[in-house]
Amino acid sequence: MKSVKIVPIFYLVAFFFHNYNEVKCNKVYTTGDNFMPCSECKDINKCGGCLFEYNESLPSAIELKLTKKNRDKNIHDNLKIHHDSLKLGNVKYYVKRGEGVSGSLGNASGNDISNMVEIHNEIKNRTEQKEKNKSSLSFMDHSNNNIEEGKEGYNFSKIQKHEQDGFEKIKSQIDKDATSSSDSVEYDNTNRTAPSKGVTIEETSDNVFLVPLQHLRDSQFVGKLLVGTPPQEIHPIFDTGSTNLWVVTTECKEESCKKVHQYNPNKSKTFRRSFVKQNLHIVFGSGSITGTLGKDNFILGNHTVRNQTFGLVKSESSDNLNNTDNVFEYINFEGIVGLGFPGMLTAGSIPFFDNLLKQYKNVTPQFSFYISPNDEASTFIVGGISKSYYEGDIYMLPVVKEYYWEVKLDAIYVGDEKICCEEESYAIFDSGTSYNTMPSIQIDNFFKRVISKPCNEENYNDILKDYPTIKYVFGKLVIELLPNEYMIVNEDLCVPAYMQIDVPSENNNAYLLGTIAFMRHYFTIFVRGQEGSPSMVGVAKAKRS
Known part of the structure; x- marks a missing residue:
């Protein structure tokens, strides 16, 4: 009788242990x-x-390869520096919806992730200057017997939440900064919104450093895309965080543009320039790229998408005041294929993926x-x-x-x-x-x-x-x-x-x-x-x- 009872108990325990471990080891479960x-x-x-x-x-399967902006640096160096900058005090990085590169998450003006060293150093310099000012103030207060007042200083120990209206105020100030030369502004510790040369960092009245980023692209996966007739090969990013489509063209004469594959519209029999007077303007932390709109055929895998509107990059300019490289000096991709929803589209009337679905009902x-x-x-x-x-x-x-x-x-x-x-x-x-x-x-x-x-x-x-x-x-x-x-x-x-x-x-x-x-x-x-x-x-x- 005892052996009869032991057998089902043994199996019950084994069953429970097996299923417990199965749940524990699962990575996706309900x-x-x-x-x-x-x-x-x-x-x-x-x-x-x-x-x-x-x-x-x-x-259709498209092979992707990883690229990074600066091949001489460890691929995660900017991440480490980002972490180090957060240790300096009340530092908050932010992006806005639909204002970054090609309508992605980011800001119309601000900093590039590759500027992390400059951002870190600027925050460190400002923090050290404030400590010096606090020490000077404390010394003066001691001499005037105003000890309690002298104890009041800056607190960078906590990260506090900023409200939406604060971002609107900061954005307004950044837009003003973007229209003026960095050399025309001298940093003054008494001016909490004074921009610094090289990076954009704002300070709130409660001593929080706000750091706007123009995009969140550091290392990227790129894939093959053919453009025009006969087809010309480029390697863009396939991006779920934006919707627009743009490519680098031979009309961009800067040396930095020539470092990547360029689409030549003059060699395509199916290319048509857009009659819509709408220009392409994309801002990066180290410069900007501009261009026009056109239409051509694109081949992605087994599918040819005809008459697709896209942006043609015609010029690229760097921020020479900051002695930074041009956009294509530090990043190895030739365009962006936005895979977001039509609500973010600013170039043309239909996004690339929507056009593909429209032309291929069986996809x-x-x-x-x-x-x-x-x-x-x-x-x-x-x-x-x-x-x-x-x-x-x-x-x-x-x-x-x-x-x-x-x-x-x-x-x-x-x-x-x-x-x-x-x-x-x-x-x-x-x-x-x-x-x-x-x-x-x-x-x-x-x-x-x-x-x-x-x-x-x-x-x-x-x-x-x-x-x-x-x-x-x-x-x-x-x-x-x-x-x-x-x-x-x-x-x-x-x-x-x-x-x-x-x-x-x-x-x-x-x-x-x-x-x-x-x-x-x-x-x-x-x-x-x-x-x-x-x-x-x-x-x-x-x-x-």
């Missing part, structure tokens, strides 16, 4: 009821998401990214997915507003501690951003739990044993990032692949999920809504090649 197939969910928003259903299709309205650990083997897929790139189910989340690929975010856990989201928050899946981001109200708390440590390739795994798992919660869907997925080695230091970026808007906080720290570990699919169904973003655990 809490509560499982997701139902998307076709069975009448209201995706009420369902909180659904399961992707695979349909046989003939997608499934979706595209996907596989970012490989081997940067030479990544893939952009148009019109479907490939089962060879992911494992398990693909969990679909509804887009809250068809502008960015943005979904509702309910919580972020670092280990067992919840650090988000008391206010309504959102996650933006952005193939044009390298790292993940946190807003200023969370970053201090985040870095207390996820700190940089000395390490190398040999002891990397041992060092990471002490780091927590990061969990993103979307309703009942949980997506995990393990330490070896969000920590990167920069020379002799293990660094979290996160930047502090504020994205102010009426939608409160936005958290960006980029290529290196998220999409490299999760196969990501972007599905356009149709026949009343919303657009969705899908996530599955990526297979390791």
Whole structure:
């Protein structure tokens, strides 16, 4: 009798242990009821998401390769310097929606990520000057017996939240600065909005340094695109964070433009200039590029998109006052293919992907990214997915507003501690951003739990044993990032692949999920809504090649 009782108990324990470990090891999983197939969910928003259903299709696969701006530097140097600058005091980096390069996240004027050294040094110099002023003030107050007044100084120990109206005021000031020469303004410590030479840094009345970034592109994945008749090959970025399409042309005579592949409109039989008097103007931290609009045929994989309006880069100018390189001196791509929604379009009447769908009715309205650990083997897929790139189910989340690929975010856990989201928050899946981001109200708390440590390739795994798992919660869907997925080695230091970026808007906080720290570990699919169904973003655990 005893042996009869022991056998079922043994199997019960074994079953529980097996399933517990299976749940514990899962990287994408649901809490509560499982997701139902998307076709069975009448209201995706009420369902909180659904399961992707695979349909046989003939997608086009485009190979992607990683490029970086400065080949002489470690690819993550700017990230480390960004972290160092946050330690100097109340420092807040921010981008605005739809004002960056080609309508992406960024600012119409401000700083480039490659300016991190100059930004760090400027904040450090200003902070040291304030400390000197405080010491001088304290000495004077002692001599006048005004000791209590002399104790009042600047506090850079906390990162405080700035409101939307503060950004509007800063933006107004930045726009004014952009129209004047940097040499015409002398920095005065009593003027909290005085711009510095080389970088744009604003100071609020409560001593917060606000640092506007024009875009979040540092290292990028580029792929093959053919333009014109006969076809000319270029290598643009495929960017879910913007919508416009532009390419570098032979009409740009600067030496920096000649360092990349250039499209020659005069050699294309199908090229037509636009009759619309609309110019292309894109501002980078180290200069700007300008051009005009035209139409031509584009070949992406197996699909030819005819009569597509795009921007032709005709000139490129650097900020010579700051002795910086031109745009194409430090970045190796030849254009941008925006894959965002039509609401962000400023060049032409129909975005590239929408035009492709219009001309090919049999193409499934979706595209996907596989970012490989081997940067030479990544893939952009148009019109479907490939089962060879992911494992398990693909969990679909509804887009809250068809502008960015943005979904509702309910919580972020670092280990067992919840650090988000008391206010309504959102996650933006952005193939044009390298790292993940946190807003200023969370970053201090985040870095207390996820700190940089000395390490190398040999002891990397041992060092990471002490780091927590990061969990993103979307309703009942949980997506995990393990330490070896969000920590990167920069020379002799293990660094979290996160930047502090504020994205102010009426939608409160936005958290960006980029290529290196998220999409490299999760196969990501972007599905356009149709026949009343919303657009969705899908996530599955990526297979390791």
